[in-house]
Amino acid sequence: MKRRMNETTTRSNATSRSCRGVANSSNLVSAMLIVSLQFASIASAFVPTSRTLAKINSATKQSCLYVLSSPPPSPPGSSKTADGEDKPSPLFSLDGSKNGIRGGGLYQVEEQQQQQELQQSSSKLPQVKIMPAPFGNDPDDFSFYYRDEDEILTEREDRLYTDEKGIRRQVEKCILVGVEDLSVQYKAKKAELYYDPLNGEAEPPCFTLDESMVEMRELIRTAGMEIAGEVTQRLQEVNPKTYVGSGKVQEAKTLMEEMDCSTIVFDAELTPGQQKALENIFNRNLLQNDFLVQDQEIKVVDRTALILDIFAQHARTREGKLQVDLALHEYRKPRLTKMWTHLERQSGAGGVGLRGPGESQLEIDKRLVRDRIITLKKKIDDVQKQRTIHRRGRKKSGLPILSLVGYTNAGKSSVLNYLTRAGVMAESMLFATLDPTTRKVKLPGDHAHPEFLLTDTVGFIQKLPTNLVAAFRATLEEVEEADVLVHVIDVSNPSWEKQERAVRAVLADLGCGEKPILRVLNKIDLLNEDDAEYLRYEAAFVDNTVVVSALYGDGMEDFMGAVEESLNDLLVPVELLLPYSMGQELSIIHDQGVVETIDYRTEGTYILGRVPPPIASRLEKYVVSKDATTTSNNGDKSNGMDWTAVARGRHNQQL
Numbered sequence: 001m002k003r004r005m006n007e008t009t010t011r012s013n014a015t016s017r018s019c020r021g022v023a024n025s026s027n028l029v030s031a032m033l034i035v036s037l038q039f040a041s042i043a044s045a046f047v048p049t050s051r052t053l054a055k056i057n058s059a060t061k062q063s064c065l066y067v068l069s070s071p072p073p074s075p076p077g078s079s080k081t082a083d084g085e086d087k088p089s090p091l092f093s094l095d096g097s098k099n100g101i102r103g104g105g106l107y108q109v110e111e112q113q114q115q116q117e118l119q120q121s122s123s124k125l126p127q128v129k130i131m132p133a134p135f136g137n138d139p140d141d142f143s144f145y146y147r148d149e150d151e152i153l154t155e156r157e158d159r160l161y162t163d164e165k166g167i168r169r170q171v172e173k174c175i176l177v178g179v180e181d182l183s184v185q186y187k188a189k190k191a192e193l194y195y196d197p198l199n200g201e202a203e204p205p206c207f208t209l210d211e212s213m214v215e216m217r218e219l220i221r222t223a224g225m226e227i228a229g230e231v232t233q234r235l236q237e238v239n240p241k242t243y244v245g246s247g248k249v250q251e252a253k254t255l256m257e258e259m260d261c262s263t264i265v266f267d268a269e270l271t272p273g274q275q276k277a278l279e280n281i282f283n284r285n286l287l288q289n290d291f292l293v294q295d296q297e298i299k300v301v302d303r304t305a306l307i308l309d310i311f312a313q314h315a316r317t318r319e320g321k322l323q324v325d326l327a328l329h330e331y332r333k334p335r336l337t338k339m340w341t342h343l344e345r346q347s348g349a350g351g352v353g354l355r356g357p358g359e360s361q362l363e364i365d366k367r368l369v370r371d372r373i374i375t376l377k378k379k380i381d382d383v384q385k386q387r388t389i390h391r392r393g394r395k396k397s398g399l400p401i402l403s404l405v406g407y408t409n410a411g412k413s414s415v416l417n418y419l420t421r422a423g424v425m426a427e428s429m430l431f432a433t434l435d436p437t438t439r440k441v442k443l444p445g446d447h448a449h450p451e452f453l454l455t456d457t458v459g460f461i462q463k464l465p466t467n468l469v470a471a472f473r474a475t476l477e478e479v480e481e482a483d484v485l486v487h488v489i490d491v492s493n494p495s496w497e498k499q500e501r502a503v504r505a506v507l508a509d510l511g512c513g514e515k516p517i518l519r520v521l522n523k524i525d526l527l528n529e530d531d532a533e534y535l536r537y538e539a540a541f542v543d544n545t546v547v548v549s550a551l552y553g554d555g556m557e558d559f560m561g562a563v564e565e566s567l568n569d570l571l572v573p574v575e576l577l578l579p580y581s582m583g584q585e586l587s588i589i590h591d592q593g594v595v596e597t598i599d600y601r602t603e604g605t606y607i608l609g610r611v612p613p614p615i616a617s618r619l620e621k622y623v624v625s626k627d628a629t630t631t632s633n634n635g636d637k638s639n640g641m642d643w644t645a646v647a648r649g650r651h652n653q654q655l
């Protein structure tokens with residue numbers, strides 16, 4: 001009986017958490033349903049249209065919060081910003097002033113009704129603590145936390161501190177735990193001794209604890225959390241049960257209590273077992289007879305969950321979202337058992353024929369996750385088919401493809417934006433780009449290749465979680481398709497050399513290690529004059545290396561020259577005799593290849609030059625035999641004509 005009551009308490013706790021927009025990982029699937037029902041009910045309390053997050057400005061401009069609500073219908077003449085864009089109209093202010101009333105006529109009546117309803121609800125709002133924005137110059141700018149309607153529920157979803165009204169009350173605080181595994185360091189150092197950077201296989205580098213912690217701080221900041229404290233440990237070998245030693249677990253627990261945090265982030269890929277063990281330890285005071293008796297649960301987030309949370313926030317395209325959702329479900333699948341442990345045990349105690357509700361719930365959860373994975377894979381397959389068609393189209397166009405690769409935040413999108421004004425989001429955050437963008441680039445001046453395609457891709461990171469690599473396979477296919485890889489490296493980062501090697505290792509894993517690589521040492525403007533000069537001097541002796549500032553454009557001409565050279569290397573020499581009926585092929589050769597000699601003969605057009613491999617194979621049957629060439633060349637000479645003049649066609653034209 002007591003057990004039943006406990007169970008009911010647990011469930012009601014779960015429900016009450018969900019009511020605040022909480023989707024606890026332990027009851028993820030049911031929470032998703034409850035959350036959507038709750039959202040629907042909150043939304044319907046205002047207006048029965050789609051929900052959005054609207055910004056509420058207090059009259060004093062001191063606090064800025066979000067409310068989950070529906071926007072009023074956009075009337076004719078809605079307010080516009082100076083740029084002419086629709087300004088999100090504040091729905092109401094905390095002091096009840098009439099901010100946000102727009103439009104007239106019918107709309108105005110409707111809006112006034114909404115306004116009254118909203119003001120009534122606002123008077124019931126709890127007084128909220130004003131929290132500074134985690135970053136950015138504008139303390140009122142919480143736009144970073146905006147998530148769109150079809151947002152993906154991640155493991156951090158229950159940490160958004162939203163209340164029943166959907167108002168975000170504070171920024172999530174966390175404790176960061178880092179470990180230096182000395183055994184791994186030792187092995188890496190040993191491997192490095194025998195590592196031949198020129199001929200050897202790409203060796204993944206080993207980042208030190210400090211380097212890794214710097215990166216984790218950036219990841220946490222990008223995810224929208226605040227670090228309240230850090231715990232680090234150097235271990236001969238990691239503890240297989242709890243990853244860190246038991247003393248460190250206790251230290252972290254005390255720190256969490258002191259700082260009033262409910263999230264602990266590990267700089268590691270934790271196994272489901274380790275995560276479960278750690279969650280049990282951290283939640284020990286909250287549990288009684290295995291049931292949660294307090295409202296708040298401490299959450300253990302590992303590197304994969306953190307990166308997935310960032311991915312979920314940054315995915316823009318349908319494919320990107322599907323991929324993130326798939327990776328999240330793959331991540332959850334082995335962790336499902338822990339979620340319902342208390343109920344599972346109950347079923348075990350019941351014996352045959354007395355299976356408790358827990359077991360069936362676990363089974364349902366497992367089935368739902370399995371089904372979702374199958375559905376997601378099917379959807380991704382469909383999207384991929386479309387992508388393959390596009391890719392084939394691009395290949396058919398014959399234009400060379402360059403792919404921007406590199407460590408996250410290295411400046412890949414900035415390079416693309418500089419060359420094409422593509423307007424790809426380039427921000428000081430990790431994994432700003434998830435979805436690949438391809439643009440046609442036209443080089444200014446005289447070039448054998450006036451045009452090529454440039455693709456921006458997702459950034460890499462050290463210790464790239466394995467299921468993320470699989471999830472981004474489709475995106476990385478773009479890299480596999482590329483003729484040349486443009487490796488952008490952020491030289492202002494003290495660990496840039498290790499980052500470069502980490503990227504090389506991932507590329508080797510993808511089977512792209514052999515592709516021609518053009519190194520772009522970026523952010524040179526952030527180095528001091530001497531360092532910049534030294535780097536430029538050193539780079540001058542290294543093949544396929546340029547030093548640039550994608551933000552200010554320094555060295556971008558060198559970059560274009562290097563692109564041109566690497567594209568030239570891609571061409572294969574050909575000697576052709578094309579019938580006059582193939583004028584179109586001739587113009588393609590002019591566009592995409594280099595024509596060194598052209599001779600208009602009676603049989604057709606004789607061409608000596610270099611073309612991209614696909615064109616060479618397409619025109620294989622028009623290749624001139626050696627004998628024919630000799631005769632022809634002799635003939636040319638006997639005519640006394642200089643047929644070696646290079647007919648460059650449009651390559652000589654100023655673009």
Ligand SMILES: Nc1nc2c(ncn2[C@@H]2O[C@H](COP(=O)(O)OP(=O)(O)OP(=O)(O)O)[C@@H](O)[C@H]2O)c(=O)[nH]1
Nearest residue numbers: 409410411412413414426427428431432433459550
């Ligand atoms: N000072 C300076 N900043 C740069 C330069 N290039 C890029 N940045 C900045 O570096 C940050 C990251 O640039 P992005 O272009 O988004 O980098 P990315 O490699 O595309 O990053 P992800 O998409 O997150 O992997 C942005 O804030 C850029 O403004 C540069 O040459 N100099």
Ligand SMILES: [Mg+2]
Nearest residue numbers: 412413432433
């Ligand atoms: Mg980017």
